[in-house]
Amino acid sequence: MPLSPAELDVIGLTAALAAVTTVILLVLGTPLAWWLATRRTNMSALVEALVALPLVLPPTVLGFYLLLALAPDSPVGMLWQQLTGTRLAFSFSALVIGSVIYSLPFVVQPLQSAFQSLPAGTRQAAATLGASPWDQFRSVVLPISRRSFITAASLGFAHTVGEFGVILMIGGNIPGETQVLSIALYDRVETLQFAEAHRMAAGLVVFSLALLFFIYRQSGASAWRVRT
Amino acid sequence: MPLSPAELDVIGLTAALAAVTTVILLVLGTPLAWWLATRRTNMSALVEALVALPLVLPPTVLGFYLLLALAPDSPVGMLWQQLTGTRLAFSFSALVIGSVIYSLPFVVQPLQSAFQSLPAGTRQAAATLGASPWDQFRSVVLPISRRSFITAASLGFAHTVGEFGVILMIGGNIPGETQVLSIALYDRVETLQFAEAHRMAAGLVVFSLALLFFIYRQSGASAWRVRT
Amino acid sequence: EDVLRIAVAANFRATLEQINTAYTHKTGQKILLSSAATGTLANQVLHGAPFDLFLAADKATPEQLVSAGKGLLTRCYAVGSLALLGGNPDTLATAGLSVAIGNPATAPYGRAAMDVLDRPEFAARRTLVRGSNVLQAYQFWYSGAVDLAIVARALAPGAYPIPPQWHRPLTQHLVVLRQTDAARAYLQWLGSDTVRQMIDNAGYLPCP
Amino acid sequence: MSLDLDLHCTGQQGFQLQLQSSIADQGVTALYGPSGSGKSTLLDCIAGLREPGDGSQISFRGQQWLGHGQAVPVWRRRIGYVFQDARLFPHLTVAGNLDYASQRARGRPALERDRLQALLGIDELLPQKPDTLSAGQQQRVAIGRALCSAPQLLLLDEPLANLDPMASAECLTLLQEIANQVDLPMIYVSHDIEELGQLADDLLLLQKGKLVDSGPMMEMSSRLDTQLAHEEQAAAIVSGHIKAQDTHFGLTEIEVEEQVLYVNLLPQAPGSSRRLRIPARDVSICRERPAQSSILNILPVTIAEITTSGGAQLMLRLALGKQFLLARITRKSAERLQLAPGDRVFAQIKSVALLSEAGDAV
Amino acid sequence: MSLDLDLHCTGQQGFQLQLQSSIADQGVTALYGPSGSGKSTLLDCIAGLREPGDGSQISFRGQQWLGHGQAVPVWRRRIGYVFQDARLFPHLTVAGNLDYASQRARGRPALERDRLQALLGIDELLPQKPDTLSAGQQQRVAIGRALCSAPQLLLLDEPLANLDPMASAECLTLLQEIANQVDLPMIYVSHDIEELGQLADDLLLLQKGKLVDSGPMMEMSSRLDTQLAHEEQAAAIVSGHIKAQDTHFGLTEIEVEEQVLYVNLLPQAPGSSRRLRIPARDVSICRERPAQSSILNILPVTIAEITTSGGAQLMLRLALGKQFLLARITRKSAERLQLAPGDRVFAQIKSVALLSEAGDAV
């Protein structure tokens, strides 16, 4: 059952959004998670709360404020217009901004908890062997928390693919630009095109399940080797 | 600035939904997470993938299938009708079912990773001291992963409060019955009641931020005491 | 139960709220209102949404519900028209502007707006932003995110009216989903002159 | 009644623990062997923390712990295990760790809690969390915790490795007291032969996962063919009984094969029997009984056997009645004195450590 | 040039490390003290892994590591640290752990990699992950890793605690060789005085976080007033030089204060100087030089001092030329021989362990 050009468009756009968002999230999220894992002040608790906020806020709240913030006559919108010469509202870039904010906790939290559960002694040992903090991070922290990076990246990607509420509010359902999978599916369902909806949904379910199964089967042996 | 009766209705409904969902999630999620943390088979990887599925799937996909599954003429809908004598579709119970499925990974994943990162030796020590598996769980696993239970519960609660897409599809926006905060906000924004939207959104932001800040400030010292 | 559940197409929501306030004031009847795009609500009804009455924005949707066995009877309650926000109709020919409309897939007002934009004299390169219903299209314009929006005249009394012959007719029908006493009484009140006057005042035309 | 083992358990790099043995269910059995020889693996198998290969069997006092399709879970085996790493519960204080064990004890613990804490020297640590304890403090708490659970079998994996001599001696005394007074068989892993000599009744010698030798500690330590005799710390163990107490000089006289040995004053009454550990390196040989020497213990013996134990050295097995002593001397001395099996000579013992007491030189 | 310390560091339960000392920047400095006396805390402070209180200072070879508002970070101090728990990198194999250190070495490591692996006996473990190593194997890898990083200061926290005597002796030889041949000062924590005696040049005695005594190992061990003399393992250390090699009997003759001592054959050429550790419990006293004895080492000495060291025992300080020996004998013997300071007697030394070699009895 080949996919229609319109469906391919939607899938391509969704994948692009999720990929771009995931890359940005890893780049921003890793140092942020590191900072949160190694500091423990009121300031860091506040930042931690801010990062976690999108988990709690309905996407509609976030979408509402983003809509206001990204409008052409808003400071952000005007700055963007000046810098790039293009409109920010209802653009792919706007979706990326929204998705990055919305999926941030999904990347930061697994990384932070991986960094925190790293035994202190291991990094200390690296330091005594002459590894600078950056080197410690690269050569010890990163490989030991490899699994968590996979988790963080797949959560970030997945959550962006699954994002709906924010995009419904700031996307504008523009085919080829902001009409991502979740919105397209909503469209099909609402217009009673159930056969097409089934096809898209089932495809996504099978694909996601296969991907997740693969990740979890890879993700190494259980912590306990024997029964107690 | 007192809240209007309609707003109180919405907040009460949302809190009730989140609370019921969180309780159900903890009850279901704890043994599930334990099972996933201690087994490592293809079967468990598949279950793990199924649990994580809601992270990846757009809420619209989930909402679509729930819509079909809970309809009065579906097997589930008919069974419900027989057992309780009430309609399942577009009811509070339907929202609970949707939210439990949708927020399941938010409760299971932190618990599972806490259980997995527990050093094997600790449980082994408890076993040699005569603690049965259940006793080990209660007296060692639980207190050591206390923080993760707080995280899991707050994530489950928060994510239910923030749920939008699924509820938009299976809730029907019925005031006092299925109109939760996220939907109500969307409604207010759509009908240009910005002042009211602002008030609800800002209230939620402040409340969530305070709650999260409190949780994270409580959540104990950082893993490393000194700089390396 | 004595609560009346009404689903209403987004364009008519504000008008119906006025009508309901008056009705509740008069009779004490409690009414729960859900609004969305016509298509969205129809879909919910098909899957068991517990509405007694559904006020759609077209004629076809209520008829479909009746033939699907979900509706009992249909009846016209108003005829809508379009208005342009953000400029006069000539600006529709300007390239590079963004225009918000209701989603044509689900909202009759969006389909009608498409008829207008498809006219040869308005062929221009533009960004078409689709709200999930006509209300969201209006809200997009209102928040400043788009240049123009084509919405129901009832929503924007000050906007440029769009000639009715530029688009398919917006004959709005309601469908009775459950024939309860409360629904019957409410339906009676909806046909009354008082209500007709309120609908006229809101910017709708009488049914043919 | 005993702990019967028939185990095979595979590790990394082709390591194979393969062992068939019957361990006495009373007293202390020492487990000795080089690093990586499988001592911890063996304890883990006994405890049930590692699943050995198919066909393996473990039974304790007639109760089948493993084999014949059965496997009694760890928590039902009622063992106390002092791990090589302490494995204290990080969320509980020292007191909490001890309580944890006490609450699950299914019997009367060997010692009262107060006494136990005092003897282990952990009295002052009770409110501390494990991560603020020094390594030696952690080990002592771990010993205490294992004892509090009133086990029926105690496994100890180098429990004194990180302790200073004084604390180590105190813990040893404690274990000895328990071994003597309570029915609590122990399996004790240590690299310190002196420690083992003082505590153990039996000895298992492990090498590369195989049992190379086993037997009663006293016999093993005086036999010249076992690995132990070649160790730096080789020693013989002899038994005798207390003959008299010399309170003036603080000495106890012990009669061994009708000869008298002087050791540090012991609390026991005359008549009680005692074991003495006599290191081979502390025994020298004279043809004539020396006069005017500070060495008190000079015994007439017969040379039973002479073996080369190292380049410049010889090991002598000396018959003292029915028992044996070991002496390590240089080849040069042996040649100079022209020693040969059958010769009657005098053994000078510089230092006598009492097996059953952290005793001292005389 | 030295490692200068002025530290105060607070722990749990009122524990306070308070220490002012200047540690030689060559040779081996032993750190000795009971469990919980602050040894690991001190090493952590030196390494920079624990921040001591305000006003603390650490400087090494004139370089300010801590104090005056400065703090050189751990990774710039170029220290090697063998932790009490091995702390290997769990994600790397044994070979990977060693490589990690080699790649970051900022100098030539003391030993070639192949030799190091062979001497530590970890050759066959290279492809294994740390969690499949036995405790002793982990410790040996940790020693190797610290050496591979070519440090300018080596901190060792009971590195041999979990090793069998053979592996322990081999590691000790390795460390000794490095200490002799390379400019690598070491601070060595151990509970084994014999180990320390063999390796250390200086000694710091720690108790409850305070420095109770410190000085050269030789001096400390022959002084009767320090804690060490009361230890079971008390020993004197004397120095001499190699006089001749007796290859026939496998012995080396060492001249100490114009007297000759026989020890196991040593690889060094005649003329090289050596240190000998002579445990007090191995020395006995005779009024007359015994004939026909297997004891080779009999030296004329003068009694310098007599102290009671335990109930039944005395400690003698014996002058041998300008150096001193210690002897532990019973009060009974002392009375019988009527020993008094100034008496000229003979010291019989049963066992001589060479300080700089895992030497053996003669």
Ligand SMILES: Nc1ncnc2c1ncn2[C@@H]1O[C@H](COP(=O)(O)OP(=O)(O)OP(=O)(O)O)[C@@H](O)[C@H]1O
């Ligand atoms: N978890 C494991 N998985 C696989 N192999 C292991 C594991 N633990 C240890 N081994 C291997 O089994 C062998 C025996 O290890 P074990 O820990 O029993 O030695 P040990 O006698 O206790 O040594 P030590 O005195 O150093 O503690 C070693 O060669 C080791 O590499």
Ligand SMILES: Nc1ncnc2c1ncn2[C@@H]1O[C@H](COP(=O)(O)OP(=O)(O)OP(=O)(O)O)[C@@H](O)[C@H]1O
């Ligand atoms: N991380 C810590 N935080 C607070 N106090 C600590 C910490 N680590 C150790 N202490 C306390 O400091 C004191 C000294 O501990 P330290 O580990 O330095 O002892 P140690 O001399 O190394 O003992 P051991 O020989 O048993 O290893 C102990 O009383 C201990 O309780």
Ligand code: MOO
């Ligand atoms: O009122 Mo509508 O159904 O959004 O066109």
Ligand SMILES: [Mg+2]
């Ligand atoms: Mg071991």
Ligand SMILES: [Mg+2]
């Ligand atoms: Mg320590």
